[in-house]
Amino acid sequence: MYESKTGNRLAIVILAALAVLVMLPIWWMLRSSLMTNAELFAYPPPFAPTVWRFGNYLATLMNFPFWVYFRNTMTIIIPSVIGGTLTATLAGYAFARLRFPGKDLLFMLCVGSMLLPTMVTLIPLYIAWSRGLHLQDTYWPLILPYFCGGGAFNIFLIRQFIKTIPRELDEAAKIDGAGPLRILASIIVPSIKSAMIVVALLLFIGMWNDLLQQMIYINSSRNFTIALGLSQFKGSLQSDWSKIMCATCMSFVPGVIFYLIGQKYFVEGIVMTGMKS
Amino acid sequence: MPIKGKRQEATAAYLCLIPSIIGLVFITYLPLLSVFALSFFNWGSGAPDPKFIGLDNYARLFTTDPYFLDSLRVTVVFAVLTVFGSMIYSLFIAMLLNRKIPARGFFRAVFYLPYVLPAMAVYIGWSWLYEANFGLFNYFLSLMGVEKLKFIADGRLVVPSLALIAVWLSGNLIVIFLAGLQNVPRVYHEAALIDGANGFQRLRHVTIPCMTPIIFYNLLMALINNMQIVTPALALTNGGPGNESRFITYLMYQSAFISNHLGYGSSVSTVFFVIIAIFTVILFVTSRSWIFYEGEEK
Numbered sequence: 097m098y099e100s101k102t103g104n105r106l107a108i109v110i111l112a113a114l115a116v117l118v119m120l121p122i123w124w125m126l127r128s129s130l131m132t133n134a135e136l137f138a139y140p141p142p143f144a145p146t147v148w149r150f151g152n153y154l155a156t157l158m159n160f161p162f163w164v165y166f167r168n169t170m171t172i173i174i175p176s177v178i179g180g181t182l183t184a185t186l187a188g189y190a191f192a193r194l195r196f197p198g199k200d201l202l203f204m205l206c207v208g209s210m211l212l213p214t215m216v217t218l219i220p221l222y223i224a225w226s227r228g229l230h231l232q233d234t235y236w237p238l239i240l241p242y243f244c245g246g247g248a249f250n251i252f253l254i255r256q257f258i259k260t261i262p263r264e265l266d267e268a269a270k271i272d273g274a275g276p277l278r279i280l281a282s283i284i285v286p287s288i289k290s291a292m293i294v295v296a297l298l299l300f301i302g303m304w305n306d307l308l309q310q311m312i313y314i315n316s317s318r319n320f321t322i323a324l325g326l327s328q329f330k331g332s333l334q335s336d337w338s339k340i341m342c343a344t345c346m347s348f349v350p351g352v353i354f355y356l357i358g359q360k361y362f363v364e365g366i367v368m369t370g371m372k373s
Numbered sequence: 374m375p376i377k378g379k380r381q382e383a384t385a386a387y388l389c390l391i392p393s394i395i396g397l398v399f400i401t402y403l404p405l406l407s408v409f410a411l412s413f414f415n416w417g418s419g420a421p422d423p424k425f426i427g428l429d430n431y432a433r434l435f436t437t438d439p440y441f442l443d444s445l446r447v448t449v450v451f452a453v454l455t456v457f458g459s460m461i462y463s464l465f466i467a468m469l470l471n472r473k474i475p476a477r478g479f480f481r482a483v484f485y486l487p488y489v490l491p492a493m494a495v496y497i498g499w500s501w502l503y504e505a506n507f508g509l510f511n512y513f514l515s516l517m518g519v520e521k522l523k524f525i526a527d528g529r530l531v532v533p534s535l536a537l538i539a540v541w542l543s544g545n546l547i548v549i550f551l552a553g554l555q556n557v558p559r560v561y562h563e564a565a566l567i568d569g570a571n572g573f574q575r576l577r578h579v580t581i582p583c584m585t586p587i588i589f590y591n592l593l594m595a596l597i598n599n600m601q602i603v604t605p606a607l608a609l610t611n612g613g614p615g616n617e618s619r620f621i622t623y624l625m626y627q628s629a630f631i632s633n634h635l636g637y638g639s640s641v642s643t644v645f646f647v648i649i650a651i652f653t654v655i656l657f658v659t660s661r662s663w664i665f666y667e668g669e670e671k
Contacts, residue, residue: 103472103572104472104473104474107469108474108476111469111474111480114466115480115484118484118486118487118541119483120509121498121499121502121509121541122486122487122490122498124498124501124502125498125501125502128501137507140512141507141509141512183392183393186388186390186392187389187390187392187393189389190385190386190387190390194382195379195383195386196383196387197383199386202390202394202397205397206393206397209397209401209402210594211593211653212401212405213597213600213601213645213649214601215601215603215622215625215642216405216408216642216643216645216646217401217404217405217642218625218629218642219408219625219629219635219639220404220639221404222629222630223407223411223635224399241396241400244392244395244397245395245397251393275381275385276381276385277385277388280389297489301488301489304489305492305604307492307493307603307604308607308622308626311607311626311630312630322491322493323491323492323494324493326494326497327497327607327608330497340497341498343494344494344497344498345494347493348491348494351489351490351491352486352489352490354489355485355489356482359482359485360478362485362548
């Protein structure tokens with residue numbers, strides 16, 4: 097309404113140009129995975145492969161046990177995402193709707209933990225998990241923390257989202273004799289599905305990228321995640337870039353699929369929360 | 374009935390919060406206190422049982438540690454470059470995406486995509502683009518007649534090169550900015566239009582003031598996250614060349630988990646915590662002068 101036509105045209109041109117730049121690295125990795133090393137080292141480098149060598153992927157799978165790594169990664173991620181989303185929803189509901197003594201203090205501690213760099217607590221946690229509970233080289237130290245609230249940001253996101261739901265719905269259910277937990281299950285959860293999907297996606301990405309803790313807690317190569325396996329694979333090949341790019345592009349796939357499924361909820365989910373204060 | 378209702382409500386609240394309270398106590402605040410305590414001990418290789426040594430770890434850190442000051446410097450340089458780069462980039466993209474243009478959904482997906490890729494794969498992929506002889510970037514440079522660069526293998530270029538990747542990855546900031554922009558009340562824009570304000574004036578006097586709380590939030594989170602940078606050092610550079618990518622978290626990782634000096638590593642963590650806390654306080658204090666809250670008299 098208040099946007100000029102010329103302005104919009106200019107915006108599209110700039111966006112398209114930037115989109116090409118942003119996609120270029122991904123295209124380059126993809127195109128490199130479909131070429132032979134000889135082709136990769138040619139000058140000038142061709143922008144697209146002359147022959148699309150999908151066979152490279154089969155060859156890579158011979159040395160790169162992607163499916164083992166994929167299964168291991170999912171063994172960590174699926175329970176963590178479920179646990180994190182559920183516990184964040186529970187906490188977000190309590191902060192948004194319920195009255196109880198100590199609420200302000202707890203909420204402050206929770207928001208305060210958002211400012212705390214997670215790297216700082218790594219050493220004591222490692223001592224507890226591996227020397228105290230002897231869980232080194234298992235997935236528990238990576239999974240269990242996600243069953244403890246799923247992170248302050250996510251709790252906050254759910255809380256903000258629940259606050260946008262009219263209280264009249266709760267009141268009506270209350271008059272019908274529903275307790276707080278019943279209200280959560282039957283009224284709140286169905287209306288905050290998109291926020292829960294956002295939280296699940298954020299948790300997924302967070303775990304996906306947490307290379308450091310995977311390196312600390314996972315030792316034996318049969319337990320390796322995709323990230324660890326990829327690191328080892330690159331180390332063992334050094335300059336066989338064609339195969340390295342195959343493995344790299346394979347590891348992109350799960351995240352992209354999950355994102356495409358969740359993406360339509362994404363901005364709406366965050367917009368609704370009002371992200372203020 | 375009301376009293377019973379209240380008790381029931383409080384009970385339900387505590388039930389809902391049990392997991393989070395456990396998390397706050399055992400995963401956040403207790404470990405935070407322990408890391409302070411551990412930093413006064415010698416524990417790990419050469420000292421199987423923790424031994425109290427007072428401030429020795431700190432003395433060593435600030436006087437004889439060959440890496441610490443370098444790692445402090447490269448971490449701060451990286452964080453500053455990345456925070457500014459990614460804030461400007463993502464606010465700019467978000468403002469373009471906020472217009473009523475065709476294919477918005479597609480563009481949004483494109484700019485967000487890098488963020489959902491696994492970090493390890495991203496760094497390995499980019500290391501190929503940065504490759505010293507056959508990489509894409511060196512090809513572009515050769516087209517422009519510039520000499521080949523080594524990027525991540527060059528001490529002077531490694532931090533800016535990694536910062537560029539980090540900016541490329543900042544799709545999450547775009548989404549939060551976009552969400553904020555969509556919450557800017559339309560009536561403000563309409564009022565400004567009636568007063569004859571042009572596009573730039575509306576940006577300066579409507580959009581930016583309404584966005585300051587979101588800008589502050591993103592700035593704070595980007596700073597805290599980027600100060601903790603460690604993945605590229607783990608995935609690619611091992612802290613090199615020289616110490617030029619030996620970020621603080623990597624130094625902590627090395628001392629605690631590679632050299633097995635848990636006490637010493639804890640002192641690195643503690644100093645790091647204090648530095649981030651100082652940055653956070655500075656940001657909060659200065660923010661009072663530039664954050665605009667709706668409905669607040671100035």
